[in-house]
Each structure stands twice: as C-alpha cells, then as structure tokens.
Amino acid sequence: MNSAFLLAPILMALCFAAIWYLLPMRTRRRKNLFLFFATLLVSLMTWALILWRPRESFEIYRFSEKLSITLKLDGLGMFFAGLTSFLWPFATLYAFEYMQGAKHNRMFFTFYLMTFGVTEGIAFAGNMLSAFVFYEMLTLTTLPLVLSRFNEDSQYAARRYAVYCLGGSAFAFIGVVFLSYYGGGAPFVPGGVLAGSAADKNMMLLVFLISFFGFGVKAAVFPLHGWLPLASVAPTPVTALLHAVAVVKAGVFVLMRTVYYGFGAEYLRGTYAQKIALGIAIFTTVFGAAMALKERHFKRRLAYSTVSNLSYILFGVMLCTEAGLSAGITHTVFHALIKIGAFMCAGAFMHQTGREYLFELDGAGKRMPWIFSFFTVFSLALVGIPLFNGFISKYQLVMAGFQDGTVLGTVGVFALIAAAFLCAVYMFTVPIRAFFPQAGRDKFIGSNVTDPGWRMLLPIGLFALLVIAFGVYPEPVLSLARAIAAGSL
Amino acid sequence: MNAMIPLLVFFPFLAAPLSYLIGKRSRDSRNFFVIAVSAVALAFALAVWHLESGESFETVLAGGLSFRADGFRGLYSVVIALMWFMTSLLSREYFSEHYRNRNRYYFFLLLTLGASFGVFLSADFFTAFVFFEILSFTSFVWVIQDETPGADRAAKTYLAVAVIGGLVLFMGLALLYHRFGTLDFGELRKLALTMTDKSELYPAGLMILFGFGAKAGLFPLHVWLPKAHPVAPAPASALLSGALTKIGIYGVTAVTVSLFMGDRKWGSMLFCVALITLFLGALMAICSNNLKKILACSSMSQIGFVTVGIALSAALGAEGDLAAAGAVWHMLNHSILKLTLFMAAGVVYMNLHALSLNDVRGFGRKKPLLAMAFAFGGLGLGGIPLWNGYLSKTMLHEAITEFASVTGSFWVHAAEWIFMLTGGLTLAYMTKIFVCLFFEEPSELVRKAEKRKYMNFLSSLAIAVSAILIPVMGIPAVMRYFMRNAIIFAGGSRTPSPAFFSWEALSGALITLIVASAAYALFVWLPRRKTGEYRDLWPKRLDLENEVYRPLLLTILPKAGGLLARALALIPEKLFDALPLIFGAAARVTSEIPDRLFLFTRKTALREAPARTAFHRGTALSETAGKVAEKVTHRKGLVTAFGRVGMRLREEFSEVSSSFSFALLLAALGLTAMLVGLLLFG
Structure with missing residues (x-):
C-alpha cells in the first residue's frame, strides 16, 4: 500500500469526530450505528495497513533538515496499532450500554473518536518528534474524557491529570530535543541512533533519565503514578480502554521507542541510568500492588493494579535485552486483554447495582454469574495461574530477569513474585466475596439485579475467551514479540 | 497408542461442563454420569499403566507439556482413578439430603480429576507445575463447599497456602530452568549426578520443596491441613487426604530424586522435617476429639512416614532401595486407607450430622460393614502384620536402621525411637475411634437418628471394596506385582524383598502394640476416667496458624x-x-x-x-x-x-x-x- 495511506486512520478518526459533533443524530439507534461503524472503519483501515504494510516512510511536514513529522510502520508500531485498534470497537460496543442516559454524550464521543486517531498516530510515528507530537495530543484529547462527568471529583482528577502529563512531557521534550540533535532527527531504527555519536555519554544518560521520568508519567512509574487511580472517576469505557490500555500503554510504548529505538539498548545497558530506571520499575511493581491491596474502591483497586503491572512491563523493557523487550511486549498485550476485561466487569457491576466499593460485593456472584465468572478468569490470569495468559507473560519476564544475570534482575524477579502474591490477595477477594458471601451478608444485593445486556457481555466474554486461548496456546504472540524484539519485523 | 495420555488428562476437563449441563436438568442422571466418567477414567488409567508410553506437546503454554506413564506414574493414575470412582459412588447418597450447590461440587470434582492425572503423568516439572496450580484452585471449591464460617476460614487459609506455595514453587522452577535449561525429570537427574557440590542447587531445591511440601502438609506448612480436611464434605476429604497430599509428595519425590540423589545433607534435612511432621501429626490426632480431625491429623502423620522414605532414599543413594520401596508402598497404602476411613466417617456424618466423638459414640453398634472398614483401616495404619501398613512400615524401619548403621550417629537412633513411638500413637488413636464408635453406649443423638438402613447399596459397595483392598495389599506378592518398576521414580533400582515375617520385623510390630497400649492409657483412658467425655487435649494456644502466620x-x-x-x-x-x-x-x-x-x-x-x-x-x-x-x-x-x-x-x-x-x-x-x-x- 502507498505510504500516504498511513495518514488515513488518523484523519478518518478526526473526520468522524467532526461529523459526530457537527451533525447531531436524532435516534439512539442511528447514533449507535454511526459510532460503531466509525470505529470499525478506522480499525479496519488500521488492520489493512498492518496486513499490507507500506515499507517506506511518509513525510507530512519538514521543519528543518533534522526535524520532520514522519509516519512509518515498523514491527513495534504494528503491534501497538494492532492491539489498540482491535480493542477499540469492543470498548465502543460496551460504551453504548454503559453511557446510556449519561449527560454530555456528544462531547464524550467526539473526544473518544479523536483519541482513537491520535493513538494510531503514536503507533505510526516514524521519529521521536512525531511520536512526541501525537503523545502531547493524546493528553489533550483525553483530558475532556476524564472531565466528562463535570463534578468536583472529576475536575480535581482532570486538573491533576493535566498537570502530571503536561509537566511530564515538558521533561520528555528535553529527551526529544537531544535525541533529534545528536541522532540526526532520531528516526526509529532498532538499536538506536546514538551509536558512534559525538554526544557526551554522561550528559546523554542524564537526559535519558529525565525523559524516562517524563514519559514515565503516562506509564505511571512511582512517584508519578498519582493521576491514574484518581482518573478512575471517568466513565468505565474510558478507564477500561484508556487507563488500562491506550494511554498508559502509549506511555510504555513511547518508552520502548526511547530505549530501544532512540538511545539504544546497548548504549544504556549497564549504566547508572539503566539501573535507576530499573530500580524504579521494580519498586513500583510492589508499591502498586501494596496500594491496590489497601484500596477499598473497586475501580481504584484495579487502577493501582495497573500501576503495578505497567511496571512489570517496564521491568522487562529496562532490562535492555532482547528477551526483556519481547517479554515486555507480551505482557503489554496480555495485560491489556486482562485489564480491559476486568475493568469492564467492574463497570458492569457498578452500572447494574450502583455500588462501587468492595465490601458491597457480597453475594453479587449469584445475581450476576456471568460477569463474576469472567472476572474470576481475569483475576486468575492477572495473578499468573497456568492455563491463563498472565502466566505466560510473567514466565517470560521472570526468565528474562534471571537471564539478565545482574543483581537487579534477580531482585526484580523476587519483586515480581511478591507482587504476584499481593495480586492474588487483592484480586481473589472479589470473586470470593461475590461467590462465597459471609453468612447473612448476601441479602444486600437486591433480587432485581441481573447480568447486563449482550452489548456489555459480548466484549467481556470475548476477552475472557482470548485470555484462556492465549494461555493455552501463546505461540502466535510469543513468536511475534520475539520477532519484533529482534528487529526482524 | 500415543493419544492415550492426553485423552486421560483432558477427558475429565471436557466432562466437567457436560456434567454441569446435565445437572441443570436432572440430578440423578448427573450423579450417574460422574460415576460413569470416573469408571471410564479408571479403565483408561489401567490401559495407560500397561502401555507405559510417553507424549509431549511443544508449543502449548510457552514451556510445552510432556507426559510419561512409566511405573510409578501409571500406577498412581490407576489409584487416583480408583479413588475418584469410589468416592463418586458414595457421593450420590452423601449429597442427596439438604445439600446446596451440588453442581458446582461435581464440576470442580471432575476438573480436579483431570488436573491430578496431569500432575501424576507429568514428565517434567513444568507440566507438573501447571496442573498443580489448576488443582490448587479447583480443590479450593471443595473446601469452601459447605459455606460455613469454619469452611470459609479454612478455605481461605488453604488458598493462601496454595497461592504462596505456587509462587515460590514457580520461582524455584525458574531458577532451576535458568541453571540447567531443562525441567525434564530424567535429564535433570543426569545433569545433577555429574555435579559434586550440590549446594548451589539448594535455593532452587528449597523453593520447590516449599511449594510441593505445602500441598503435602509437611511441617511447618501443615497448618491448613488439619483445618481444611475436616470441613470439606466427606468424599472430598477422602480425596484431599488420599490424593491431593500425594500430589505434594509426588513433587517432593521428584525434586529430591532428580536433584539430590546421594546428597546426605539434603536427605538429613528432609528426614528431620519428616520426623517432626509424623510425630506432630500423630500427637495432634490422639489429642483431638473430632472424628474427621483425627483422620486429618493422621494424614499429616502418615505423610511424614512417606517423606522419611524419600529422605532416606536420597541420603542412602544407591543403597536406598528399601527406603524407596517403603515410601512408594506407604503412599499407596495411605491412599487406600484414607479413602476407606474418610468414606466410613462420611457415612457417620451423613446419618448424624455430627463429628464430635461425644456425639457419634456407639453409632457403629450392629453395623458389621462399618466395623470392618474402621478395623481394617486402623490395623493397616497401625502397621499390624497381614495388613498393608505393616509391609511399608517394616521397610521404612529397616531403612532407618540401615541409615543408623551407615552414619553411626546417636541422632538417627533417637529418630528410630520417634518412628516407633509414632507407630504406637497411630494404633492408639485408631483404637480410640474404634472403641468410641463400636463399644461405647450410644449417645443421645445416635439413639434418635437410628434408622433401619444407614447406607444404600452403592455406598456399601464403595466402602466394602476399598476395605477389602487393605488386607489384600498386605500380601508381599501383591506388593511386588503392583510395584514392578514403580520404585525407580523414588530413586530405587529394584523392588527389594526383605524377610517380612522374620523375628526382627515382627518385634517392631510388638513394640508398636506395647507403645500403643501405653499411649491409649495415657491419652484416652486417663483424661476421661472421671467424666467419660472425650475432650480436646490440644492446647488452644499451640496453633501455628493463629498465633504466628495469621x-x-x-x-x-x-x-x-x-x-x-x-x-x-x-x-x-x-x-x-x-x-x-x-x-x-x-x-x-x-x-x-x-x-x-x-x-x-x-x-x-x-x-x-x-x-x-x-x-x-x-x-x-x-x-x-x-x-x-x-x-x-x-x-x-x-x-x-x-x-x-x-x-x-x-x-x-x-x-x-x-x-x-x-x-x-x-x-x-x-x-x-x-x-x-x-x-x-x-
């Protein structure tokens, strides 16, 4: 396919957003149809690009000899684009039922569509500057989504989200500038652009650390994780898709780009900067899990769990080895499937019962058997029980940690196991309370509570099925991740 | 027939949802469906045992699954299938009265069956681990089945131990894989034999031992066992005790034999753990006044006996045939014994809905089949000649003497005495149960609950067949037939045939009898001399779970x-x-x-x-x-x-x-x- 088509999904999403905003549709049926086909078309376009991949890059605008906005689709980009565009239509389907009767739907879906385009932009970006531009746009388009309830809580959450993300990208920009200057415009090439460059190594390592924390805001590394649990005031489709997949994984994705395609894994490996970043990631895994355990709010607990799991990925990424990157990619995919499903279950529970705290769960499993059966699958997977996909990716991460051979790698493995134990405690509480209520407490859930409709159940069920399918037969994802990490895709 | 093993492992997984669907329509057809499934599984298992094939699947689950059905593995699959078959016969009547969520129980029963086959037929640690984890979670539902506060608490403890054990095990395996690049039992054994200094394997070995030992109920990870076994429904208790603890033992054996053959240090460490477990279990059993709790603590103690064999097999290396044979045969014996005893206890509970010895006393009067089950169980566990426990305990005892003569250490002689003492305690607590059920005056509750027919034909069949197996397994020729090359798995090379009925061997049984009478007098007769009440003699504060872990x-x-x-x-x-x-x-x-x-x-x-x-x-x-x-x-x-x-x-x-x-x-x-x-x- 011609490389100019790389623009298509981005522009399509933006156009659909404009149409949706400017041409109000009357019936709900028509609205739903439009939204669903809009996301589906963008998705299909993305998948078409992945299947018939344009090999050349496409330059949108050139500022100077070194600086340009360029699109290019390589292996890592394909993986991120494929993942997000696969999940988006299902999340939209879920959103129909969830957002029924909510206010400000017009604004909500406008930005929801725009975010889709921007996310694909991040995936397609061909150099550091373009990735940064789309990354900034992602902050701006998702900000109204966090705000979409317009109450005090969401205002506070949105303000904090803005401060963290915009502040973070200011730091990240330093990295972008240095990479672009010393790396000849920093096009994404496996192995990085700094090999043999004239830049002072110590200065570049400092710059790397600064940009690690800058991009790390979206990847929710400690101490910059604060916005993520707060942002779970947003409607569930947003928390599920954006705060478990698109936004946070964009942070991780851009970090993968920075480490493996910008600075270069070889360049960083063994330096103090790598050790600090790795240490922070290791710490965050346990920290996030511990905070999740303390949390009593259903969605916030899952959000803290995301904090922990994002750092699992970062642990793999920051090992700066091929095995580490491929394990990180695998966990990105698998965690996305698990967490979007888990959030959707939580959302379904909140939507059907109007409750949002864990101590209100007793006996809910008997009224909503499907939702909580699915949730059981997701919790088993998140803990890392064999036959479920979480086990596969954690296994890869542990092996990568041992293979690394350094002290930090081994410490990281211990941290992963500790976090997995905490994860078992905070995740299993939910199905145990739901299915085996303590005596006398199971009357709290009214008998009128039922499972939600097919629009909610279908995506969740599909994700649960995929979680098991990839748990039993993970080879497609594993071989893909290995190929991407080796740079042969 | 290469498809045989995967068929055996995965067919219960397929049958499970089917049983659930059938159960939605008709309860009784579901019960018979489950019986049929276990019967078919038994037939498959017998076939697998005779064919001794192996099979691996490379691409599933990242690590690949591989199975083998030689000697021990095949034999134990048969035992597992037999236990499932027997308990499903009993379950039909046991669950017939006011029981909720039976569909759930049967669903997880079949899942656990498949997972148990998976563990016992595994040819590498990875496969064993995968099915071990599945089984931990599916059997959790058995423990919490009754949804009483006690069950709730015990089940959570069980789950916590399972999760922690599973994760530590996982880490140990990862470490091992990192060191050797393989997790296959056979290859690991070859690689480990070339190493002169095994100390670098200790971290991985200990982690794996922790994981499997937690499931087996070894000290100090036994805390869940005396609590979880009694609260589960009786058929499930029989399986938890007879089958699931053996899965832990399977792992302990695998890690010991593949990594630490001939390693004196590892053997001695495991020997100590085993001794504490067997003595503590027996002591807790004789102090308890709850029928199923006595049996549960007894399980813990018997697991200790089995572990003694494994430990000595490793410590003695090439001369460990007796120890290995004792361990394998005691495993088998214990499975059948606990199957019989827990099912018999289930019949008591089914009629009385009580388990305290004060409530159930005198229930067994004029019930010859029940008396036979408890008597055979007690004689077998106590190690009385002509019953199966005698053979295994004699072999284990001789292994200890051998170890004592090899090391010449005073401590091993002391250990031998603990071993003998525990044998006496075992007989004493079984006598306690037997006297209580069959010789005491019937209690208030028993008189009220007296019915003409206390169990139906299927239940009697299950109990009778299991009970008759006990003396049959006490014949040395039968033992040699079944063992065949099973001993290789436990580190031995050839089934030994010691003189079982020599004076030395028989004198062991005599000592057991003397100790048992003394223990009975001290722990049972003395405390209830005045009131006639059975009291729980175990101090409440002496509880590792409540005082330390929790x-x-x-x-x-x-x-x-x-x-x-x-x-x-x-x-x-x-x-x-x-x-x-x-x-x-x-x-x-x-x-x-x-x-x-x-x-x-x-x-x-x-x-x-x-x-x-x-x-x-x-x-x-x-x-x-x-x-x-x-x-x-x-x-x-x-x-x-x-x-x-x-x-x-x-x-x-x-x-x-x-x-x-x-x-x-x-x-x-x-x-x-x-x-x-x-x-x-x-």
Whole structure:
C-alpha cells in the first residue's frame, strides 16, 4: 500500500469526530450505528495497513533538515496499532450500554473518536518528534474524557491529570530535543541512533533519565503514578480502554521507542541510568500492588493494579535485552486483554447495582454469574495461574530477569513474585466475596439485579475467551514479540 | 497408542461442563454420569499403566507439556482413578439430603480429576507445575463447599497456602530452568549426578520443596491441613487426604530424586522435617476429639512416614532401595486407607450430622460393614502384620536402621525411637475411634437418628471394596506385582524383598502394640476416667496458624507495609502541592534580581553626589530675575521662589549628569559626533 495511506486512520478518526459533533443524530439507534461503524472503519483501515504494510516512510511536514513529522510502520508500531485498534470497537460496543442516559454524550464521543486517531498516530510515528507530537495530543484529547462527568471529583482528577502529563512531557521534550540533535532527527531504527555519536555519554544518560521520568508519567512509574487511580472517576469505557490500555500503554510504548529505538539498548545497558530506571520499575511493581491491596474502591483497586503491572512491563523493557523487550511486549498485550476485561466487569457491576466499593460485593456472584465468572478468569490470569495468559507473560519476564544475570534482575524477579502474591490477595477477594458471601451478608444485593445486556457481555466474554486461548496456546504472540524484539519485523 | 495420555488428562476437563449441563436438568442422571466418567477414567488409567508410553506437546503454554506413564506414574493414575470412582459412588447418597450447590461440587470434582492425572503423568516439572496450580484452585471449591464460617476460614487459609506455595514453587522452577535449561525429570537427574557440590542447587531445591511440601502438609506448612480436611464434605476429604497430599509428595519425590540423589545433607534435612511432621501429626490426632480431625491429623502423620522414605532414599543413594520401596508402598497404602476411613466417617456424618466423638459414640453398634472398614483401616495404619501398613512400615524401619548403621550417629537412633513411638500413637488413636464408635453406649443423638438402613447399596459397595483392598495389599506378592518398576521414580533400582515375617520385623510390630497400649492409657483412658467425655487435649494456644502466620501476614506485615506505602504515597502528593509554591518562589526570586541589582547600584556605583552648600537665596541670576519680576508684577516673594526653582533645576541636572544613562547619552553623542566628523572630513 502507498505510504500516504498511513495518514488515513488518523484523519478518518478526526473526520468522524467532526461529523459526530457537527451533525447531531436524532435516534439512539442511528447514533449507535454511526459510532460503531466509525470505529470499525478506522480499525479496519488500521488492520489493512498492518496486513499490507507500506515499507517506506511518509513525510507530512519538514521543519528543518533534522526535524520532520514522519509516519512509518515498523514491527513495534504494528503491534501497538494492532492491539489498540482491535480493542477499540469492543470498548465502543460496551460504551453504548454503559453511557446510556449519561449527560454530555456528544462531547464524550467526539473526544473518544479523536483519541482513537491520535493513538494510531503514536503507533505510526516514524521519529521521536512525531511520536512526541501525537503523545502531547493524546493528553489533550483525553483530558475532556476524564472531565466528562463535570463534578468536583472529576475536575480535581482532570486538573491533576493535566498537570502530571503536561509537566511530564515538558521533561520528555528535553529527551526529544537531544535525541533529534545528536541522532540526526532520531528516526526509529532498532538499536538506536546514538551509536558512534559525538554526544557526551554522561550528559546523554542524564537526559535519558529525565525523559524516562517524563514519559514515565503516562506509564505511571512511582512517584508519578498519582493521576491514574484518581482518573478512575471517568466513565468505565474510558478507564477500561484508556487507563488500562491506550494511554498508559502509549506511555510504555513511547518508552520502548526511547530505549530501544532512540538511545539504544546497548548504549544504556549497564549504566547508572539503566539501573535507576530499573530500580524504579521494580519498586513500583510492589508499591502498586501494596496500594491496590489497601484500596477499598473497586475501580481504584484495579487502577493501582495497573500501576503495578505497567511496571512489570517496564521491568522487562529496562532490562535492555532482547528477551526483556519481547517479554515486555507480551505482557503489554496480555495485560491489556486482562485489564480491559476486568475493568469492564467492574463497570458492569457498578452500572447494574450502583455500588462501587468492595465490601458491597457480597453475594453479587449469584445475581450476576456471568460477569463474576469472567472476572474470576481475569483475576486468575492477572495473578499468573497456568492455563491463563498472565502466566505466560510473567514466565517470560521472570526468565528474562534471571537471564539478565545482574543483581537487579534477580531482585526484580523476587519483586515480581511478591507482587504476584499481593495480586492474588487483592484480586481473589472479589470473586470470593461475590461467590462465597459471609453468612447473612448476601441479602444486600437486591433480587432485581441481573447480568447486563449482550452489548456489555459480548466484549467481556470475548476477552475472557482470548485470555484462556492465549494461555493455552501463546505461540502466535510469543513468536511475534520475539520477532519484533529482534528487529526482524 | 500415543493419544492415550492426553485423552486421560483432558477427558475429565471436557466432562466437567457436560456434567454441569446435565445437572441443570436432572440430578440423578448427573450423579450417574460422574460415576460413569470416573469408571471410564479408571479403565483408561489401567490401559495407560500397561502401555507405559510417553507424549509431549511443544508449543502449548510457552514451556510445552510432556507426559510419561512409566511405573510409578501409571500406577498412581490407576489409584487416583480408583479413588475418584469410589468416592463418586458414595457421593450420590452423601449429597442427596439438604445439600446446596451440588453442581458446582461435581464440576470442580471432575476438573480436579483431570488436573491430578496431569500432575501424576507429568514428565517434567513444568507440566507438573501447571496442573498443580489448576488443582490448587479447583480443590479450593471443595473446601469452601459447605459455606460455613469454619469452611470459609479454612478455605481461605488453604488458598493462601496454595497461592504462596505456587509462587515460590514457580520461582524455584525458574531458577532451576535458568541453571540447567531443562525441567525434564530424567535429564535433570543426569545433569545433577555429574555435579559434586550440590549446594548451589539448594535455593532452587528449597523453593520447590516449599511449594510441593505445602500441598503435602509437611511441617511447618501443615497448618491448613488439619483445618481444611475436616470441613470439606466427606468424599472430598477422602480425596484431599488420599490424593491431593500425594500430589505434594509426588513433587517432593521428584525434586529430591532428580536433584539430590546421594546428597546426605539434603536427605538429613528432609528426614528431620519428616520426623517432626509424623510425630506432630500423630500427637495432634490422639489429642483431638473430632472424628474427621483425627483422620486429618493422621494424614499429616502418615505423610511424614512417606517423606522419611524419600529422605532416606536420597541420603542412602544407591543403597536406598528399601527406603524407596517403603515410601512408594506407604503412599499407596495411605491412599487406600484414607479413602476407606474418610468414606466410613462420611457415612457417620451423613446419618448424624455430627463429628464430635461425644456425639457419634456407639453409632457403629450392629453395623458389621462399618466395623470392618474402621478395623481394617486402623490395623493397616497401625502397621499390624497381614495388613498393608505393616509391609511399608517394616521397610521404612529397616531403612532407618540401615541409615543408623551407615552414619553411626546417636541422632538417627533417637529418630528410630520417634518412628516407633509414632507407630504406637497411630494404633492408639485408631483404637480410640474404634472403641468410641463400636463399644461405647450410644449417645443421645445416635439413639434418635437410628434408622433401619444407614447406607444404600452403592455406598456399601464403595466402602466394602476399598476395605477389602487393605488386607489384600498386605500380601508381599501383591506388593511386588503392583510395584514392578514403580520404585525407580523414588530413586530405587529394584523392588527389594526383605524377610517380612522374620523375628526382627515382627518385634517392631510388638513394640508398636506395647507403645500403643501405653499411649491409649495415657491419652484416652486417663483424661476421661472421671467424666467419660472425650475432650480436646490440644492446647488452644499451640496453633501455628493463629498465633504466628495469621498475625504476621494479616496484621504485622500489612501494618508495616501500609505505613511505608502511605509514607511513600505522600511524597508525590506533597510534591504536587509544593510544586507551585516552589516555582512561584523561584519566579519571584528571579524577577526580583534586576530590581535588587538596580537598587544595589544606586547605593554603590551610582550613588548621588553629596549635596552642595544650600542656596538660600538662589544664584545671582535668579535674584536679578526675581527682582525684575517683582517690579513688573507688583508681587512679593518671587525672588525666593525663583531661587527655589533654580535650585531644583540644578539638582536635577546634577543627578542626570551623574547617572549612567547620561554617561551613555554623552558617549552616544560623542560617537555620533565622531561619525559625523568622519563622514564629513574622512
């Protein structure tokens, strides 16, 4: 396919957003149809690009000899684009039922569509500057989504989200500038652009650390994780898709780009900067899990769990080895499937019962058997029980940690196991309370509570099925991740 | 037939949802369906045992699954299938009265069956681990099945132990894989044999031992066992005790045999653990007054016996045939014994809905089948000649003597005495049960519950067949037939045939009898001499779970961790609040810099010139001009006014002339003049 088509999904999403905003549709049926086909078309376009991949890059605008906005689709980009565009239509389907009767739907879906385009932009970006531009746009388009309830809580959450993300990208920009200057415009090439460059190594390592924390805001590394649990005031489709997949994984994705395609894994490996970043990631895994355990709010607990799991990925990424990157990619995919499903279950529970705290769960499993059966699958997977996909990716991460051979790698493995134990405690509480209520407490859930409709159940069920399918037969994802990490895709 | 093993493992997984669906329609067809499934599984298992094939699947589950059905593995699959078959026969009647969620029970029963096959047929640690984890979670549902507060608590403990054990096990396996690049039992054994110093394997080995030992109920991870087994429904207790603990033992054996054959240190360590477990279990059993709890503690104790065999097999290396054979045969014996005993206890519970010895006493009167089950069980566990326990305990005893003669250590002799003492205790607590059920006067509850028929045909069949197996397994020839090459798995090479009925061997049984009478007098007869009540003699405070593990894991660690997490979480919070202040302050400081600089220069370099002498009357010019103006306007005071204006002008001019800008202005003027000059004359 011609490389100019790389623009298509981005522009399509933006156009659909404009149409949706400017041409109000009357019936709900028509609205739903439009939204669903809009996301589906963008998705299909993305998948078409992945299947018939344009090999050349496409330059949108050139500022100077070194600086340009360029699109290019390589292996890592394909993986991120494929993942997000696969999940988006299902999340939209879920959103129909969830957002029924909510206010400000017009604004909500406008930005929801725009975010889709921007996310694909991040995936397609061909150099550091373009990735940064789309990354900034992602902050701006998702900000109204966090705000979409317009109450005090969401205002506070949105303000904090803005401060963290915009502040973070200011730091990240330093990295972008240095990479672009010393790396000849920093096009994404496996192995990085700094090999043999004239830049002072110590200065570049400092710059790397600064940009690690800058991009790390979206990847929710400690101490910059604060916005993520707060942002779970947003409607569930947003928390599920954006705060478990698109936004946070964009942070991780851009970090993968920075480490493996910008600075270069070889360049960083063994330096103090790598050790600090790795240490922070290791710490965050346990920290996030511990905070999740303390949390009593259903969605916030899952959000803290995301904090922990994002750092699992970062642990793999920051090992700066091929095995580490491929394990990180695998966990990105698998965690996305698990967490979007888990959030959707939580959302379904909140939507059907109007409750949002864990101590209100007793006996809910008997009224909503499907939702909580699915949730059981997701919790088993998140803990890392064999036959479920979480086990596969954690296994890869542990092996990568041992293979690394350094002290930090081994410490990281211990941290992963500790976090997995905490994860078992905070995740299993939910199905145990739901299915085996303590005596006398199971009357709290009214008998009128039922499972939600097919629009909610279908995506969740599909994700649960995929979680098991990839748990039993993970080879497609594993071989893909290995190929991407080796740079042969 | 290569498809045989996967068929055996995965067919219960497929049957499970089917049973659930059938159960929605009709309960009784579901019950018979489950019986049929276990019967088919038994037939498959027999076939697999005879075929001794192997099979692996490379691409599933990242690590690949591989199965083998040689000797021990095949044999134990048969035992597992048999146990499932027997308990499903009993389950039909056991669950028939006021029981909820039976569908759930059967669903997880079949899942666990498949997973158990998976573990016992595994040819590498990875496969064993995968099915081990599945089984931990599916059997959790058995424990919590009754949903009583006790079951709830026990089930959570069970789950916690399973999760922690599973994760530690996983880590140990990862470490092992990292070291050797393979997890296959056979290959590991070959690789480990080439190593002279095994100490670098200890971390991985201990982690694996922790994981499997937790499931087996080895000290100090036994805490869940005496609590979980009694609260589960009786058929499930029989399986938990007879099958699932053996899965732990399977792993303990696998790690010991594949990594530490001939390693004296590892063997001695495991031997100590085993001794503590077997003695503690027996002591707890004889102190208890609850029928199923006695049996559960007894399981723990018997697991200790099996582990003794495994430990000695490793410690003695090539001379460990007796120990290995004793371990394998005792495993088998214990499975069948506990199957029979727990099913018999289930019949008691089914009729009385009570388990305390005070409530169930006298229930067994005029019930010969029940009496046979308990008697055979007691004789087998106690190690009385002609019953199966005698063979295995004799072999284990001889292995200990051998170890004692090899090391010549006093401690091993002491261990031998603990071993004998525990054998006596075992017989004593079984006698306690038997006397209570069959010789005591019937209790109030028993008299009320008396029915003409206390169990149906299927249940009697299950109990009778299991009970008859016990003496049959006590015949040495039968043992040799079944063992065949099963002993290889436990580290031996050839089934030994010691003189079972020599005087030395029989004297062991005699000592057991003497100790048993003494223990019975001390622990049973003495405490109930006055009241006739069976009391729980175990001190309440002596509970590792309630006094150590729960406070540590539920209070101390979370408190400490919570405080730390809170403190750390405050950092970004405070940072968020403090950042505007910090930046504001920074901005203020920087913006003040020029102001301050200006003031500073005003005070130093650009200071005003000191004031001249004051012009009180002004200059001559202002005076003249003032006088003229006074004359013209006919007004007074203009002289001073003019003088003041003039003075101010002078002052201002002096200020301007002394300022930096004026200097610059002059310089600029000079430059301009120069430029003009150059342009004009250059």
